[in-house]
Amino acid sequence: MQRVYEWLRQPLGLVAVGIGVLVIFSAAVYGISLTQRTPEQPIQFPHYRHVAMGVQCLYCHPGALRGPSPGLPTQTKCWGCHQQMAITKTSVLLQPLVKAVENNEPIVWVPVAQVPDFVHYNHRPHIAAGLNCEECHGDFSEVTIYENPQLINMGWCLDCHKLKSKDDPELRAKLIDCGTCHY
Ligand code: HEC
Ligand code: HEC
Ligand code: HEC
Ligand code: HEC
Ligand code: HEC
Structure with missing residues (x-):
């Protein structure tokens, strides 16, 4: 055990550890891009028809x-x-x-929009900043089974954070800080 530890502290060992970490991250990210494809849902729920009737997003998704x-x-x-x-x-x-x-069993929806566990995403500050659901989730007047309009990844988060803070260096520093999304 001691010898393995010594080897891991050598430059080559560090490279190996680095590669190992990258592999784990890539696997996680690959898993995420798979889960972000349109899944089979227990009910073919037509979003567009409910939205067309004027049912608000927040009526069904109040936690936002x-x-x-x-x-x-x-x-x-x-x-x-x-x-x-x-x-x-x-x-x-x-x-x-x-x-x-009738059977008193829950409907188990399959999640589509997701970030990995090592990312902290919170709806509240985004809604408080005046963003619409559609800016991130697309146009629901067309959606039957929900599908992400784009892959939700770090580049996507950062592009918007840079755009929204282009006139405010202090806000920019916060919105691109690694610790804002990873801690
Ligand atoms: C505010 C009332 C309301 C709520 C809440 C609601 N629905 Fe509906 N739903 C409707 C109406 C009205 C229609 C359209 C009926 C029509 O076209 O004649 C409909 C249509 C549907 C259809 C299409 C049926 C078909 O054969 O065309 C499905 C499936 C459906 N709803 C599922 C759901 C599910 C699942 C939920 C809960 C997540 C839900 N609805 C919540 C009012 C509602
Ligand atoms: C009548 C209820 C109802 C309304 C109104 C409604 N939704 Fe949904 N939403 C659902 C259900 C049920 C699901 C899960 C099934 C699915 O993904 O198709 C869902 C899934 C979603 C998802 C995917 C979540 C995931 O699993 O990752 C998003 C994003 C979403 N809704 C956004 C919206 C937005 C934005 C609006 C308003 C424009 C809206 N919804 C209006 C019932 C509703
Ligand atoms: C700034 C972009 C952004 C905005 C604006 C936004 N969302 Fe999301 N939404 C996301 C991301 C990113 C996820 C994945 C979060 C996760 O994995 O925890 C998500 C996940 C969801 C989910 C999946 C289920 C859940 O509970 O995690 C639903 C439903 C949803 N959003 C609905 C909405 C609704 C409704 C609005 C408007 C009131 C909205 N979103 C506004 C980015 C956004
Ligand atoms: C469409 C634009 C947009 C997208 C996409 C977006 N954000 Fe944001 N984000 C904002 C805005 C605007 C704020 C609020 C800035 C302010 O405080 O005025 C914000 C704030 C935040 C904050 C709170 C910072 C704080 O401490 O107050 C976090 C955390 C965050 N975003 C994470 C994410 C993550 C993670 C993603 C991608 C999964 C993401 N955001 C995608 C626009 C966006
Ligand atoms: C606005 C939010 C946000 C900020 C700021 C952010 N990240 Fe991320 N990061 C994410 C999201 C979302 C993912 C997951 C999806 C992906 O891999 O793109 C991620 C993934 C990662 C990963 C996983 C591997 C990969 O494939 O990219 C690493 C490593 C990482 N971030 C490091 C950083 C570092 C270092 C910083 C600071 C320079 C940073 N992040 C700033 C949102 C953010």
């Missing part, structure tokens, strides 16, 4: 104002409208919802 995660709606929220609707009995698309309610 309060903290890090907007959250995904439970069946109770869906059932509030759907239990009274004739289409709920007849629509093939809605049968998984009916089953979940």
Whole structure:
């Protein structure tokens, strides 16, 4: 053990450790880009039709104002409208919802928009700064099954942070500081 430790402290050992760390990061990032592809969802939920009716994003994703995660709606929220609707009995698309309610089982949505665990992302300061959901998540008047409009990665975060702070050096220093997103 001692000898392995000594070797790791040599320049070559340090390079090996560095490569090891990079491999782990790349694996994590590769995993992320896979999970960011459009998944099978338990219900083919048509966002665009609900948004067209005027249902607010925050009605189904209220956590965005309060903290890090907007959250995904439970069946109770869906059932509030759907239990009274004739289409709920007849629509093939809605049968998984009916089953979940009858069996009292949760609907397990598959997450799409995600950052790795070593990144700290919080919705609240972004909403407080006046950004719209659409600026990051795309135009929902078209979306059926949600798909990221872009890969959510460090370059994407930094591009916007630089743009929004171009006239404010102090804010820029904060928004590009490694510790702002990694700590
Ligand atoms: C504010 C009321 C409301 C809420 C909340 C709501 N829906 Fe709907 N939903 C509707 C209405 C209205 C329609 C359109 C019915 C039509 O086109 O005739 C619809 C349509 C649908 C359809 C398409 C059905 C088809 O066959 O065309 C699906 C699937 C669906 N909703 C799933 C859900 C799920 C899942 C939730 C919860 C995450 C949910 N809805 C929450 C009102 C609501
Ligand atoms: C009636 C409820 C409802 C409304 C209104 C609604 N959503 Fe959703 N949203 C859902 C459900 C259910 C899912 C999970 C299924 C999916 O991803 O298709 C979801 C998923 C998402 C996701 C992907 C989250 C993930 O899993 O990574 C984003 C982003 C999102 N919604 C943003 C929005 C925005 C922006 C609006 C307003 C323009 C909006 N939603 C309006 C119910 C809703
Ligand atoms: C500045 C860009 C940005 C804005 C603005 C933004 N989001 Fe997000 N959103 C993200 C990122 C990045 C993630 C992935 C976060 C993670 O992994 O924790 C995400 C994740 C989500 C998710 C996934 C589920 C969850 O709880 O993590 C939902 C739903 C969502 N956003 C909805 C919204 C809604 C609704 C709005 C507007 C009120 C909004 N977002 C505004 C960047 C943004
Ligand atoms: C579309 C533009 C945009 C994108 C994309 C974006 N941000 Fe931001 N971010 C902002 C703005 C604007 C602020 C608020 C600046 C202020 O305080 O006025 C902010 C603030 C933050 C803060 C809070 C800083 C503090 O201490 O107050 C963190 C953390 C953060 N962003 C992380 C991220 C991460 C991580 C991503 C990518 C996953 C990301 N942001 C993507 C625009 C963006
Ligand atoms: C605005 C937010 C933000 C800031 C500031 C930021 N990062 Fe990141 N970083 C991310 C996000 C999001 C990821 C995950 C996605 C990816 O790998 O691009 C990431 C990933 C990484 C990774 C993983 C490996 C890879 O493939 O890139 C390393 C290493 C890293 N950041 C180092 C840094 C260093 C060093 C700084 C300061 C110079 C920094 N980051 C500043 C958001 C940020």
